[in-house]
Amino acid sequence: MDLGIAGRKAIVCASTQGLGLACATALAREGCDVWINGRDENKARRAAAAIARDTGGRVHFVGADIKTDAGREALVAACPEADILVNNNAGPPPGRLEDWHHAQWLDALEANMLAPALLIRALIPGMRARRFGRIVNITSAMVKSPRPSMALSTGARAGLTAFSKSLSIEVAVDNVTINNLLPERIDTDRQRFMAEQMMRAQGITLAEARAQIADSIAAKRFGTPQEFGDACAYLCSAQASFISGQNLQIDGGSYHGLL
Numbered sequence: 001m002d003l004g005i006a007g008r009k010a011i012v013c014a015s016t017q018g019l020g021l022a023c024a025t026a027l028a029r030e031g032c033d034v035w036i037n038g039r040d041e042n043k044a045r046r047a048a049a050a051i052a053r054d055t056g057g058r059v060h061f062v063g064a065d066i067k068t069d070a071g072r073e074a075l076v077a078a079c080p081e082a083d084i085l086v087n088n089n090a091g092p093p094p095g096r097l098e099d100w101h102h103a104q105w106l107d108a109l110e111a112n113m114l115a116p117a118l119l120i121r122a123l124i125p126g127m128r129a130r131r132f133g134r135i136v137n138i139t140s141a142m143v144k145s146p147r148p149s150m151a152l153s154t155g156a157r158a159g160l161t162a163f164s165k166s167l168s169i170e171v172a173v174d175n176v177t178i179n180n181l182l183p184e185r186i187d188t189d190r191q192r193f194m195a196e197q198m199m200r201a202q203g204i205t206l207a208e209a210r211a212q213i214a215d216s217i218a219a220k221r222f223g224t225p226q227e228f229g230d231a232c233a234y235l236c237s238a239q240a241s242f243i244s245g246q247n248l249q250i251d252g253g254s255y256h257g258l259l
């Protein structure tokens with residue numbers, strides 16, 4: 001299927017590895033001009049070169065921390081007329097309520113709610129004026145299935161979800177959509193980190209920890225980054241213009257709820 005986005009300009013945040021890299025690769029494969037982002041400029045340069053080599057696409061890089069005003073300004077300045085924005089950032093580690101002091105809350109809100117909201121604020125006027133915009137926020141399955149150990153991440157991401165839903169109602173008339181991808185058990189470095197925590201806590205091997213996690217998934221396997229990236233590309237497509245304000249679970253069918 002031709003997704004109708006060849007030549008569109010796309011910013012993908014936190015995209016030198018993992019889910020962000022998968023989304024950037026999928027969009028480049030569809031013919032988008034892609035700007036990737038990471039705090040480590042050398043790593044971003046290498047990732048851009050790898051995506052360009054693998055897809056034949058035009059890929060640019062911006063070394064910037066999107067938690068900062070300066071980082072966001074640099075990213076927007078590099079691609080001020082973005083048609084597509086994929087918001088992504090590393091989430092805080094699991095923990096307990098007593099671990100989360102004021103500074104930890106502020107850091108989570110800056111990374112996982114305010115940074116994406118402010119990037120949306122910067123880019124959405126141009127999208128509306130050009131009558132095309134696709135915004136995809138990579139959040140977490142925990143937004144709909146909260147767990148105590150992930151409450152810091154869930155709180156910040158749920159705030160972004162509510163903000164995005166509110167805004168999506170206003171901008172749909174201008175062919176601007178805002179949707180959220182909710183990953184769970186995708187085989188990335190983040191998933192390895194979670195398996196390593198289980199390994200240490202239970203005194204088991206990494207292979208045993210991964211097998212336990214896979215067994216908890218309805219599909220009985222981890223999702224692949226490519227599957228996730230392709231779902232992102234579809235939400236950015238011309239065909240997805242009537243889908244907005246939605247939360248798409250990418251979890252191998254594991255979510256137990258109806259809505």
